[in-house]
Each structure stands twice: as C-alpha cells, then as structure tokens.
Amino acid sequence: MSDDQRDQTPAEPADQAPAQAQAQAPVPTGPEPEPIPFFGTTWVNHDGGYALRRVGLAIGSLVTAIAAAVLLRLSYEGLEIGNVGPFLSISVVILFAIASSIAFVKTWASFSSRPAPSSDEAALKGLKVIGFIGSLIAYFLRCLGEAPGEKLRRAEYERAKADFARRRSTRTGNPAARRPKRKK
Numbered sequence: 001m002s003d004d005q006r007d008q009t010p011a012e013p014a015d016q017a018p019a020q021a022q023a024q025a026p027v028p029t030g031p032e033p034e035p036i037p038f039f040g041t042t043w044v045n046h047d048g049g050y051a052l053r054r055v056g057l058a059i060g061s062l063v064t065a066i067a068a069a070v071l072l073r074l075s076y077e078g079l080e081i082g083n084v085g086p087f088l089s090i091s092v093v094i095l096f097a098i099a100s101s102i103a104f105v106k107t108w109a110s111f112s113s114r115p116a117p118s119s120d121e122a123a124l125k126g127l128k129v130i131g132f133i134g135s136l137i138a139y140f141l142r143c144l145g146e147a148p149g150e151k152l153r154r155a156e157y158e159r160a161k162a163d164f165a166r167r168r169s170t171r172t173g174n175p176a177a178r179r180p181k182r183k184k
Contacts, residue, residue, distance in 0.1 A: 027180070029158075030161055030164045030165075031157065031160035031161055031163075031164055032159045033153065034153050034156070036147050036148065036149055036150065036153060038053060038057050038147075039054075039147045039150075040052055043146075043147045043150045043153065043154070044157070050147070053145075053147075054143050054146075054147060057139065057143050057147075057148075058139075058140050058143035058144060059139040061136045061137075061139040061143065062137075062140045064136050065133050065136035065137055065140065066085075068132065068133050069133060070137065072096060072133075075092075076089065076092065076093065079092060095130070096130065096133075096135075097133065099127050099128075099130040099131030099134070100131035100132075100133045100134035100137075101131070101134055102124065102127055102128070102131055102134070103127065103130075103131030103132060103133075103134035103135045103138075104126040104131070104134030104135065104137055104138045105134075106121070106124060106128060106135075106136040107128070107134065107138040107139070108138045108142070109139075109144075110149070111138075111142055111148050111149050111151070111152065112151060112152055113152065114152070
C-alpha cells in the first residue's frame with residue numbers, strides 16, 4: 001500500500017452530515033447585547049470587572065486630556081517664542097476652544113442617541129479630531145455615572161428582548177388548522 005492510499009480516510013456517510021449540522025446549529029435564545037468598546041457586554045449585568053473598567057477609563061481619559069492640554073500649552077508657548085503675532089495666537093486658542101466644545105457636545109450626544117444616516121458626523125470628523133480634548137472630557141464625565149453609551153444600548157437591548165418575547169409568545173397553535181382568510 002502506498003503512502004497516498006494510507007492518508008486517505010473514508011468520507012462520512014451522506015445521511016450523517018445533515019444530522020450533525022442540525023445538532024450543531026444554535027437554538028435562538030433571544031437578542032444578543034451589543035458590546036461597548038472597553039466594556040464588551042459586561043454592562044448588561046455589571047459583572048466581569050465593570051466597575052474597575054469604568055474607573056480605569058475615567059482616569060485614563062482624564063489623564064490623557066490633561067496631557068493633551070499641557071501639549072497644547074507648549075505649542076502655544078512655541079507660537080509666542082516664534083513671535084507670530086497676537087492675531088494668530090488668539091486664533092489658535094479660539095479654534096481649539098470651539099473645536100473642543102463641538103467635540104464635547106457631539107460626543108455627549110452620541111451616548112444618548114444614534115446619529116441619523118444622513119447626519120453631518122462625517123463632515124465634523126476633522127473638527128472632532130482637532131477638539132479631541134472635548135471628547136476625552138465627555139468620556140470622563142460619562143464614566144462617572146455609567147459606561148459611555150450604556151443607557152442607549154440598554155434601552156435598545158430591552159426593546160429587542162421584549163419584541164423577541166412577544167414574537168415567540170404569539171406563535172401558538174397549529175398554523176395549518178387555521179381558517180383561510182376571506183377574500184374581499
């Protein structure tokens with residue numbers, strides 16, 4: 001017998017393959033919660049280190065915001081050393097203040113509602129990058145109360161569970177035994 005013949009194993013019978021596929025198919029148990037970045041699905045039951053993750057994310061976002069503010073301060077001092085003039089120095093400060101406030105508002109709003117498909121989120125992406133300090137502060141403040149976006153995802157998850165339970169409970173009886181609908 002050659003090596004090629006010994007390596008070949010017989011195929012499974014055709015009637016066993018569908019039975020195994022049916023046994024491995026998962027039974028629908030309801031909707032799955034949507035994971036939140038840094039938290040996964042621990043927000044559902046507040047387990048798996050949820051509180052520790054919230055504290056860690058709050059501290060991390062605050063430290064990063066402070067470091068970014070120090071970096072911006074050093075950049076502003078560089079403009080002063082370069083003697084670029086008061087107009088440019090004031091313009092840079094105003095630009096970062098406006099960009100940070102817009103980024104804060106947009107980030108804070110994203111925790112409570114999903115953006116519309118035709119919204120201006122894509123157009124404001126560059127502005128949100130410039131005002132990243134506002135986004136970091138929004139993350140810090142939201143982490144003090146809950147995981148960012150938890151309230152929105154919890155409402156969607158509870159609604160999906162209720163819809164699933166309603167759909168499952170209304171499917172009673174034999175559909176073949178029902179009377180046909182009358183034609184008008």
